[in-house]
Amino acid sequence: MRVHLSILSLFLFVSCSKKTFVEDKVFAGGIHVSAGKLNAGEQIYKEYCMACHGVKGDGKGPAHKGMKVPPRDFTLGIYKFGQVPSGDLPHDRHFYDLLTHGLNGTAMLPWDLTEGQMDAVVQYIKTFAPKVWEGKDKELGEEIIATKDPFGEAHKSAAIQKGKEVYHAVANCQSCHRAYVSLEEYSSINKKVNNEAIDELDEDFYQTKQQETEYGYMNVPPDFTWHRIRSAKTVEHLYIRLSAGVGGTAMPAWKDTITDEEIWAVSYYVKSLMELRDTPERKRLMSRLK
Ligand code: HEC
Ligand code: HEC
Structure with missing residues (x-):
């Protein structure tokens, strides 16, 4: 026992x-x-x-x-x-x-x-x-390193202006995210960038558009003036996120799709939108965009 x-x-x-x-x-x-x-x-x-x-x-x-x-x-x-x-x-x-x-x-x-x-x-x-x-043959992705910022603090407002144009007329980020310019401004940006005037806006121009993911659920691309950005606080973080994209979601990797300078510019622009969160300026902007 x-x-x-x-x-x-x-x-x-x-x-x-x-x-x-x-x-x-x-x-x-x-x-x-x-x-x-x-x-x-x-x-x-x-x-x-x-x-x-x-x-x-x-x-x-x-x-x-x-x-x-x-x-x-x-x-x-x-x-x-x-x-x-x-x-x-x-x-x-x-x-x-x-x-x-x-x-x-x-x-x-x-x-x-x-x-x-x-x-x-x-x-x-x-x-x-x-x-x-698992396995010796498996490879890691090539790390994305921030290049030298072509704008810097001194040229911040030029970067934001260029970023606004890239956002709305080169990369067309508003095809998933929302737009942040009036019809008038959208038309003048498009005239400058694409030599094309615009006289009408899509119905969902100011709405974020739900997207499929590989995770088995739909997700909403953020409105930068409203939602919290998950992985980025600074312009440099945004540069890396935009270059890399967001894996398993509709958010593309922009590296090699638009130029490096354009990625920096649009990073400045997105950062400027993030700074509008909870401010009276946001209210003023939104009331102009109808
Ligand atoms: C309170 C809930 C919660 C706990 C606890 C938690 N996580 Fe998470 N984690 C989440 C959520 C929610 C997400 C998805 C975020 C998204 O999709 O944006 C996530 C995402 C992740 C990711 C994916 C990142 C990517 O790039 O896709 C990793 C890795 C991760 N968590 C690791 C951890 C580890 C390690 C721990 C413990 C030390 C932990 N988590 C604890 C909620 C949690
Ligand atoms: C085809 C659709 C699509 C396009 C086009 C697109 N995005 Fe996204 N984007 C998404 C989706 C979906 C998410 C949300 C990913 C998540 O966190 O699940 C996202 C997330 C983001 C984020 C947040 C990353 C974070 O850390 O939370 C930023 C910043 C962003 N996009 C910027 C841009 C910019 C700038 C452009 C244009 C250059 C752009 N996106 C074009 C779909 C798109």
């Missing part, structure tokens, strides 16, 4: 301390991760992330219900805010940035984790999408 009990307790001890990972793994970019780190990452995940992102990493944790922006489903292996062209795999550092700063206006808050903890939990979440991450 006594022997049986001790065998039983030995068995219990072994099963309780059973580790999920016994083998090391190699992830995209040749990143070698020990089993010990993955087990540590799992513990951090359970403590801090699972409530939203779920036991299986599918974004269906107990706290996900009713969230306007659903927690990411990690089994898809698609990410919105890497500093790489959308659709490519982000670098670890991009995940650390995201964990350190959070995503504005969503339930994804900034976390106070050490770099070691971030490293462990980031490696762990990759294990939810093994087909995307």
